[in-house]
Amino acid sequence: MAPALRDFKMSHQSELISEDINEYLKQHEQKQLLRLLTCGSVDDGKSTLIGRLLHDSQMIYEDQLEAIKKDSVKSGTNEGEIDLALLVDGLQAEREQGITIDVAYRYFSTAKRKFIIADTPGHEQYTRNMATGASTADLAIILIDARHGVLTQTRRHSFIASLLGIKHVVVAINKMDIVDYSETRFNEIKQDYLEFASQLNLNDIEFVAISALKGTNVVSISEHTPWYTGRPLMDILESVEVAEDKNFVDFRLPIQYVNRPNLNFRGFCGTIASGIVHPGDKVIALPSGKSSTVKEIVTYDGNLAEAFAGQAVTLTLNDEIDISRGDMLVKPDCQPEVGHSFSAHIVWMTEDSLNPGKLLDIKLGSTLASGSIQSIEHLIDVNTLAKQPSNQLELNSIALCNVHLNQTVAFDSYADNRATGAFIIIDRLTNVTVGAGMIVAKVESASLGDWDPVSQAEREQRYGQTGQVISCGGDAAAVLAQAIERQLFNTGRTAVLINGEHSTEEKTMIANTIKAAGLIAVVVVAHSDSEQTDADQHASANSDNDIDSAVKSLDL
Numbered sequence: 001m002a003p004a005l006r007d008f009k010m011s012h013q014s015e016l017i018s019e020d021i022n023e024y025l026k027q028h029e030q031k032q033l034l035r036l037l038t039c040g041s042v043d044d045g046k047s048t049l050i051g052r053l054l055h056d057s058q059m060i061y062e063d064q065l066e067a068i069k070k071d072s073v074k075s076g077t078n079e080g081e082i083d084l085a086l087l088v089d090g091l092q093a094e095r096e097q098g099i100t101i102d103v104a105y106r107y108f109s110t111a112k113r114k115f116i117i118a119d120t121p122g123h124e125q126y127t128r129n130m131a132t133g134a135s136t137a138d139l140a141i142i143l144i145d146a147r148h149g150v151l152t153q154t155r156r157h158s159f160i161a162s163l164l165g166i167k168h169v170v171v172a173i174n175k176m177d178i179v180d181y182s183e184t185r186f187n188e189i190k191q192d193y194l195e196f197a198s199q200l201n202l203n204d205i206e207f208v209a210i211s212a213l214k215g216t217n218v219v220s221i222s223e224h225t226p227w228y229t230g231r232p233l234m235d236i237l238e239s240v241e242v243a244e245d246k247n248f249v250d251f252r253l254p255i256q257y258v259n260r261p262n263l264n265f266r267g268f269c270g271t272i273a274s275g276i277v278h279p280g281d282k283v284i285a286l287p288s289g290k291s292s293t294v295k296e297i298v299t300y301d302g303n304l305a306e307a308f309a310g311q312a313v314t315l316t317l318n319d320e321i322d323i324s325r326g327d328m329l330v331k332p333d334c335q336p337e338v339g340h341s342f343s344a345h346i347v348w349m350t351e352d353s354l355n356p357g358k359l360l361d362i363k364l365g366s367t368l369a370s371g372s373i374q375s376i377e378h379l380i381d382v383n384t385l386a387k388q389p390s391n392q393l394e395l396n397s398i399a400l401c402n403v404h405l406n407q408t409v410a411f412d413s414y415a416d417n418r419a420t421g422a423f424i425i426i427d428r429l430t431n432v433t434v435g436a437g438m439i440v441a442k443v444e445s446a447s448l449g450d451w452d453p454v455s456q457a458e459r460e461q462r463y464g465q466t467g468q469v470i471s472c473g474g475d476a477a478a479v480l481a482q483a484i485e486r487q488l489f490n491t492g493r494t495a496v497l498i499n500g501e502h503s504t505e506e507k508t509m510i511a512n513t514i515k516a517a518g519l520i521a522v523v524v525v526a527h528s529d530s531e532q533t534d535a536d537q538h539a540s541a542n543s544d545n546d547i548d549s550a551v552k553s554l555d556l
Contacts, residue, residue, distance in 0.1 A: 031109060034242060037118040037133045039161070040143035041153040045174040049143065049212035050119050053234070054108050055082075056219050112238040120157075131160055131347045131436060135422065138242040139168040141233075146179045150192045152383055158193075159382045162200040163345055163398070163438060165418050167245050169197075169205045170236055176225065177211040183227040199385055204240075208233050246309045250412070251275030251283075252336065252420050253329040254365040259314055267298055267314035268323055270366065273419030275331070276308045277315070283329045285321055286410035287338050292319035309419075326367035328410040328420070336412045336420060340405040341443040343377070345414075346425070348393040350434040355392045356401075357461035360434075361426040364409055365419070370428070371405035372462070393435070402443055414438035429492050459518030465493045467515040470554065471523045471535035475542045481524045483547050484539065487556060488520060495520040508534050 038046040106117050118133035134140065140161040144154055161169060171193055179185045186209050197205060209217055209228050216222040219234045231239075252273040259267040277283070277294060284291045297304040298314040307313045315329065323329070330336060348354060354373065362371045377400040378387040393399055414421030425435035460466055472481040481497055488495040496514050498507050498521055511521035512534065523535065541550040 031112070031114045032243065033114050033116065034139060034237060034240070035116045035118075035137050036139040036141060036237065037120050037130075037137045038141045038143060039120045039130055039134070039157040041145065041148070041151045044143040044145045045212045046119055046141075046143050049141070049172065049174065049210070049218070050106055050117055052212050052215060052218050053115075053117070054106060056215065056234075110234070110238055115237065130157055131164065131349075134161055134164045134166060135436065137161075137164075137166055138245060139170065139237070139240055140166045141170045141172050143172050143174050144189055144193070146173050146175045146182075146185055146189065149189050150196065154193070155196055156382045158197060158200060158202070159380075159385065160347075160398075162202050165414060165438075166202075167204055168240050168242065169202050170233065171205060171207045172210050172212075172233060173207065174210055174212055176209045176216060177214050181209070181216075181224045183225075186228075206230065206236055208236065247274035247417050248276055248309060249274070250334040250336070250417060251277055251281075251329075251331045252412070252417065253277070253283075253313075253315065254367070254420065255323055255325055255327045255329065256366045258324060265316070266320070267316050268329065269312075269314045270329075271312045272307055272309050273365070274309045274417050275334070276306060277331075278306050282332055283315075283317070284332050284335065285323045286328045286330060286336070287408040288322060288327070290321040290323075291332065292317040292321050294318075326365075326409075328365070330410070336410045336417075337442040338408060338410050339442050339444075340371075340408050341374075341403065342411065343400060343402050343440045343443055344423070344437040345380075345440060346373070346393065346399055346401050346403075346435050346437045348395060348397050348399070348435050350427075350432065351395050352434070353392045353394050354434070355461045357458045358464065359428060359462055361428050362403065362405055362423055362437075363426060364411060364423040367409050369405045369407045369409060371403060373401045373425075374404045375402045377401060400440065401437075403437065411439055411442075413441055415440075456518070463494055463518050465518070465520060467518045467520065468536040469511040469515050469521045469523060469534065470537045470539060471525050472539050472541075473525055474540040474546070476544060476547060477524045477541070479544070480539060480541045480547050480550055481522045483551055484554065484556070485522050487551055488522075491556065493520060493556075495522050497522050497524075499524040511535070 038049060040046055106119070108115050108117070118137065120130040120133040140157075142154060142158055142161070144150060158169070171190070173186055173189050176182075176186070186207075190207050193207075194205070208230055209225050210233060211224075212218065216224055217228065217232050220232050221228070252275055253268070253270050254273055255268050255270050257269040259265070259269050277297065279294050279296060281294045282291060283294060295316040295318045297307045298316060299312075304313070328336070356373050356375050359370060359372055362369050373393075376390050376393065379390045379397055379399045380386075381388055382398060387400075390397075390399065393401075410420070412420045421439040423437045423439070424433050425437065426432070427434050456467075470484060472478075472484065474480065478499060481499065485495050485497045496519055498510055498514075502510070504525060507523050507525065511523050514521040515536075537554050539550045539554055541547045
């Protein structure tokens with residue numbers, strides 16, 4: 001076991017736990033929380049570093065530690081050292097491959113602060129996972145292998161951290177023991193990173209020379225790096241100021257629930273996204289624009305004289321105004337944008353590519369609205385930050401897009417307010433989250449004469465199908481048409497069944513109108529007229545036994 005493994009004693013916690021558990025819990029509750037993530041290329045040592053922080057803060061159970069020791073011996077890695085990465089890489093696939101796949105969240109605390117730390121994957125194919133971990137982080141630890149320097153994934157993750165509004169970055173140059181703790185090598189990597197970071201919105205960058213395996217400069221300054229004048233990593237994490245990062249100026253309360261237990265109480269519940277509110281403050285409900293004043297700030301523990309960002313509260317108002325879930329309460333002197341179109345940076349998170357125009361669900365705060373990505377302004381090459389034209393979004397791609405919603409919502413730019421400027425994109429059929437977005441700015445609606453006609457290609461992209469006409473004939477035509485409609489519906493297509501006392505000419509006219517709208521018309525025709533119908537496909541069945549084969553013969 002390395003000498004540094006037990007250097008960082010947490011006696012203040014163990015003593016309090018044994019002597020006064022209530023006092024310990026009270027102190028723990030009042031500690032400031034720091035959310036951070038580790039990111040970087042594969043094998044840079046992210047999981048080992050987190051394991052080191054957990055171990056040296058004594059947040060590992062004895063049986064866990066014994067199990068890790070045994071697993072380390074079996075694996076034969078780390079030259080006899082305990083493989084602390086095994087504390088984080090919990091999935092079997094992660095242990096087998098020696099890489100991080102999923103985002104692993106771990107919790108630990110010190111005398112000064114409590115932490116939620118996310119270990120994010122280094123592989124490019126898991127960039128979407130890294131973006132998920134970064135979405136709530138206050139600080140990012142970007143690890144760089146001292147042997148390899150700044151790599152593609154270093155740039156990718158730094159760009160995503162900047163894009164997602166992380167204000168504090170610690171560049172941990174790891175595995176310094178392998179390069180003999182070279183000051184020259186440390187300075188080379190530092191200079192390379194600063195050159196790239198100058199193009200990003202990263203204002204607070206601190207560099208630290210570490211060895212996560214040996215514990216060098218993780219908790220205390222090591223004698224191996226007498227040239228290093230910075231602080232140890234733990235000191236940085238305990239002292240970085242994040243309270244001022246929150247927006248306490250622009251009051252935003254997205255309404256999550258309207259509480260009406262009786263006729264005498266109507267409360268509007270939610271977590272304050274930003275700003276401060278007091279009883280008597282004037283507020284406006286958006287998007288309606290109706291105004292009132294705050295009567296009370298209600299919580300489980302009693303009414304408050306003040307509430308601020310991060311608190312879950314219930315507000316009562318002095319006037320009866322119509323407010324529902326998805327609306328937002330703001331103050332009149334600092335209102336957000338209100339509209340249904342905006343530009344946004346989007347991270348695409350699914351293997352199915354997206355063409356603009358497809359109908360999607362957009363969840364912005366507590367508001368769920370249907371909408372679409374109308375156009376892609378450009379893709380961003382995260383290696384060079386170059387802008388590239390594209391007509392679709394692929395897995396892990398990042399692009400500036402124009403988004404249109406089918407209802408009016410209130411929002412801010414992500415740079416001004418992370419809580420009200422972020423959204424997720426949901427596939428309407430599978431209910432899977434397929435993308436995440438950060439709003440850049442509102443897009444003004446076109447004037448009356450500037451609207452473009454809807455093209456056939458746009459309809460195909462929206463509905464995910466090509467408009468066509470299918471005619472059904474034979475003795476079982478009606479049953480066959482119903483089976484085809486059901487088959488189309490089950491596969492996510494939109495079809496219209498045409499039957500009844502219409503002539504063949506009338507059915508043909510109706511079917512062609514439906515086809516022009518991008519839908520699929522399923523027409524029941526007399527057997528003698530089936531070949532005369534202006535149809536893209538024909539199906540015929542004279543009995544129930546023929547229906548399955550008739551449906552399978554169609555190009556559905």
